[in-house]
Amino acid sequence: MKVEQISIFLENKSGRLAEVTKLLGDSGINIRALSLADTSDFGILRLIVNNTEKAKEVLKKHNFTVGKTEVIAVEVSDNPGGLAHILDILRKKDINVEYMYAFVERSGKDAVIIFRFDDIDRAIQILTENKIVVLPGEKVYSL
């Protein structure tokens, strides 16, 4: 049920993001989802790729600081109120979202939202109890 996400520390200077994506591209790694959080000095690039271990290895070899985090991917119907419904379930159970980002599946029918929680196991339990589809990692890597 959990999805592996890699995060990369980037200084706020031009060309860094391009370098990461080029390294991954040259190594035949496909990016499935990504988000970039930034401050005035630095940013954190979060990626879900089709080959986490290989991506980590390539980036580390090129002196990037790389972390691995477990997140979950939730399928949300691409309709008004879809996300609000999920967040409402989490709010009622007092589960805090550390961060999240979304992308739309190729079919265009559903959206996929990546969530990062402090207590990931409890979040999965509550979401599944409420009939929310939590996607297995394998499915997300090959989306």
Add this chain to the structure above:
Amino acid sequence: MIFNEEFETLPRPALEAVQLKRLQDVAKRVYERVPFYKNKFDEAGIKPGDVKSIDDLKNLPFTVKQDLRDNYPFGLFTLPMEDIVRIHASSGTTGKATVVGYTKKDIELWAELIARTLSAAGATKHDIVHNAYGYGLFTGGLGLHYGAERLGASVIPMSGGNTKRQIMIMQDFGSTILACTPSYALFMAEVAAEVGVDFRKMKLRAGVFGAEPWSNKMRLEIEKKLNIDAVDIYGLSEVIGPGVATECVEEKCGLHIFEDHFIPEIIDPLTGKVLPYGEKGELVFTTITKEALPLIRYRTRDITRLTPGTCSCGRTLVRMDRVSGRSDDMLIIRGVNVFPSQIEDILLEIEGIEPHYQLIVDREGSLDILEVKVEVNERLFSDEIKKLQVLEKRIEKDIKEILGVNATVKLVEPKSITRSEGKAVRVIDNRKF
């Protein structure tokens, strides 16, 4: 103006006779009362009685800052605490300070030396001395204070901070002499301009500036902006505090060392060999009259040279050049001593590992700015922005608490800090002195 005409203008032979007598006395005192010195003398195979001339000083062992730390806090004092009336301290590695003590007589001596210093800048008992050196453990504030009182001047014990209020008081009280760090003097000028106060219309006529390195260019700037004579003063807490040496307002060309109390030497910092007058090297002091904490051949790490000769002001005391650098990696930031190793200790404390870091010192306007770059390794890294920001704030807070300086911490990518021959470049000082 010469405060102690007799001793500040002693002919050299008479001065050297005084020095020798006092040197013999101090060698005996430390040997008998301080185990550290007894061991050092014994190791070197020297007895206090072997000091037969000033030249024999070169055979005595050196004292370094680490010796004070190793004997923290009072281990090098020659007298019991009942004879100590004052304690000061300067910041040191991981919060361990360098501690110095004074007897009543030491405090009197110190006051006289500052009175000499203020007189050399042209001050008299008719002056109002605005003392913006920090009061507290730092020797600047209280040192200047007692000396100004000894001179008979009126002292305003301002201490640092609250610059607008300082300017208002200076204006309202008619301060004539300013005592602070040179960078703070320039900062005051900037603030005064902002609030529409014209320094040149104030009664201020001279300033004694020290506790950090500064240049002649900076002197000219201070003199122009504040319309005063700016005099360079020198001292360090281990030796006594401010009051070790001062320029005279007549020449402003080299600082007269009060040699009747401190014998200076210039050594080659690598070999420890004494260098002749005129050659640049590390400044070393032997305190010959201090009671509580006399130091034998204390290595200041300051680089300068000595020039003998009678000055046009009448003083026969040897002059030292402005300090041109350090023989170690110590930085002076806003008057606070900072060693890169202290930052290293703080970082080590935080994650139990030593990340690569770099200190970048700049001068913005007239204030020193310290930026600390820290390479983010996997131990420090988090995928959450706020955790990294908390880390930055925590390092900043620790630096402020332990070293007493404000720093901006910037997290950077691994291997982004310049390395030279594989070794990280720890310090980049962009200030121009």
